[in-house]
Amino acid sequence: MELFAVPDLPEIRAGHDLAALIRDAVDLREDDVVCVASTVVSKAEGRSADLDDFPAGPRAREIAARLADHTGEEKDPRFAQAVLEESVEVLMEAPFLLTETRFGHVGVNAGIDRSNTAGGDLLLLPKRPSESAARIRSGLSADRVVVTDTCGRPFRHGQRGVAIGWAGLAPGRDWRGERDRDGRELDVTVENVADELAAAANLVAGEGDGGTPVVVVRDFEWGDHGESDAHFREVETDFVRQAIREWSYE
Template identity: 75%
Template sequence: MHAFAVSGLPEVRPGDDLAALVGDRAELEDGDVVCVASTVVSKAEGRTASLADFPAGPRAREIASELEAATGDEKDPRFAQAVLEESVDLLMEAPFLLTETRFGHVGVNAGIDRSNTGDAELLLLPENPSESAERIRSGLDADVAVVVTDTSGRPFRHGQRGVALGWAGMPASRDWRGETDRDGHELEVTVESVVDELAATANLVSGEGDGGTPVVVVREFAFGDHGGSDALYREVEGDFVRQALRGWEYARD
């Protein structure tokens, strides 16, 4: 397996055909996995906004005030309003906003970006990244899979890593349950999130900041003869970390 960035992509504008932009610059082969940064997907889909689009309501002003008290930094209540409107659940209010997006991803500030936004103040995540992945996939000539990626942190570790927000043309996970390890013991719980691993692979190649390239092709990845699943996001009933957060309060001191 190897990965390479697609070079020469222009600045993406609303309405741009990402499949055409990629197809014109990469000789894709059947079985490739095309990993596309959510930043350019959002730009193509017109998911830019300004703070003025989100006049702050009472709840947003309350949250901004609490964040200022917790962090000592000034917070714009309009940004808090944007986060609320892009979320279906608010898991943490301080020292940062941890939310669930409409499509199930849990992340800081509903994934709203304030860098690499072009002329806009805010860049929102795609409304449905898996549908976005399918649209890109259907516009490409080769029989490929597409993964829409982002970067985020994870509990208990420093740093950011690539994660999948949406996918098409392959399952999200391969299921090892029922298979055996090298000692013949049956695996009972192992479900491998391959779309996250592919997103992390792409992130190593794509880079960050002003030198980043938003599309990476992973070639010769083999899913193998395993069961597959699209259940990437945990259900609330089985998400014990989320349940614990509901009863947790941030104490600055």
């Protein structure tokens, strides 16, 4: 398997046709996987915003004040309002905001970015990243597209790439029913291929002002395995989320 960044893409602005820009910059094969950073998807879709677009309500002001008390740093209640409006559930209000986005991703601050914001104060995640992936895919010769983001994980330091949208492939490779090297049947193993591809792409894409937003994964083979559509865990089986709901930061 080979990964390489797509070179010479311009600074992405609202209204840009990402598929056309990618198509003009690289010769794709049908079985390539094209990993596209959510940052440029959001920019193309006009998801840049100003803090003044989010006048703070009472809950946002309360959250900002509480965060300021805990961190010793002033927090803008308009930012808290933006997070609330981009979320369907707030799992933690302190010492940071952990929320579920409207498309099911759980992350800090609803994934709202305050760097590389295309001229605004904020860059929001795409509204429906899998639909974004499908639109990009429709303009490419490659059959598979993954929209990526970076976020942290419980129990570990650092950021890593994750998939927040996909088209042309299932997010999970299902090993259940197959056998291990000792002949034992696997009964729980579902490999999150979408996240693994996103993490691999993030290694190539880089971070900061030297980052490249589109990475091609070439010669990735799914193999003779089943598929799983599961990606974001359902609340009923997400015991960590259930525990967080009962927890408060002191």
